[in-house]
Amino acid sequence: MPSKIQFSQKQIAIMTISLSFILALVTSLVVANMVHSSQTNSSHEMTKSSQKLMVHISSGVDEPHAIMMGLNKALKAREAGLDVFVYADVKATDIMLAKTDIAFADFLSSQKLVNQLIDSGAQVYVCPHCLMVNGGKMNEVIPGVRELTMDNMISFMNEGGVTALDY
Numbered sequence: 001m002p003s004k005i006q007f008s009q010k011q012i013a014i015m016t017i018s019l020s021f022i023l024a025l026v027t028s029l030v031v032a033n034m035v036h037s038s039q040t041n042s043s044h045e046m047t048k049s050s051q052k053l054m055v056h057i058s059s060g061v062d063e064p065h066a067i068m069m070g071l072n073k074a075l076k077a078r079e080a081g082l083d084v085f086v087y088a089d090v091k092a093t094d095i096m097l098a099k100t101d102i103a104f105a106d107f108l109s110s111q112k113l114v115n116q117l118i119d120s121g122a123q124v125y126v127c128p129h130c131l132m133v134n135g136g137k138m139n140e141v142i143p144g145v146r147e148l149t150m151d152n153m154i155s156f157m158n159e160g161g162v163t164a165l166d167y
Contacts, residue, residue, distance in 0.1 A: 016090065016133055052162040053077040053084050059167055060091025064104035067095055070167030071113035078120045085156045086117060087148050089127035093134050096126040096141045111142065118144035125152065 055074040059066035071086070078084045094100050095110050102110040117124050125148035126141055138147055146152075156162065 012133060016130055051082045052156065052159065053082050054156065054162050054164040055084065055086045055167065056164065057086065057088045057092040057095070057167045058090035061094050061100065061102060062091075064102050066167040067092060067102060067110060068104045068107040068113070070165065071095075071110060071117065072107055073165055074122060075113055075117055075120070078117060078122045083156075084117065084120075084122035085125070085153070085162075086122060087125040087127065087153065089130040089148070091134070093126050093131040093136055096124070096131070096145045097136050098140060098142050114142050114145065118142070123152070123156065 053074065055070050055077075057067060057070040059070075061067070074084050074086045088096050095102065096114065100110065107113070108116070114124060124142075124145050126138075126145050128138055128147045131138065131141070
């Protein structure tokens with residue numbers, strides 16, 4: 001019978017950071033491919049209904065400017081008619097908790113931005129593993145924020161026309 005493998009908090013943190021790095025790398029490759037495609041195929045213009053924006057936020061509450069830029073860009077893209085997919089992981093899971101509300105500069109608060117994104121039809125996700133590592137639970141997130149799975153992320157990306165931003 002196989003023995004049970006146990007990981008320390010440090011090992012879990014390293015694995016979480018590694019996974020986030022891999023996701024950021026995949027996102028970067030998707031963006032690089034899109035830039036290359038748009039440069040070599042500039043005569044083909046997409047309609048707004050086929051454009052998609054994926055916003056990955058991994059910055060924590062200690063970096064409010066990055067968080068607010070990501071949420072604000074996502075909302076502006078949604079208002080412009082783009083399909084929007086927002087996902088928070090690593091340290092950004094706190095912004096998806098109902099108890100957290102960040103105010104920064106002249107931006108709407110983080111709660112208002114997340115709620116407006118959800119109300120506008122954007123897909124808003126949080127990494128359940130990162131949430132757990134940071135001490136949160138899915139039943140504590142803002143209503144409408146969903147659990148991120150590779151299936152829902154890949155499904156969004158496979159439809160094509162995706163631009164990715166990383167904050």
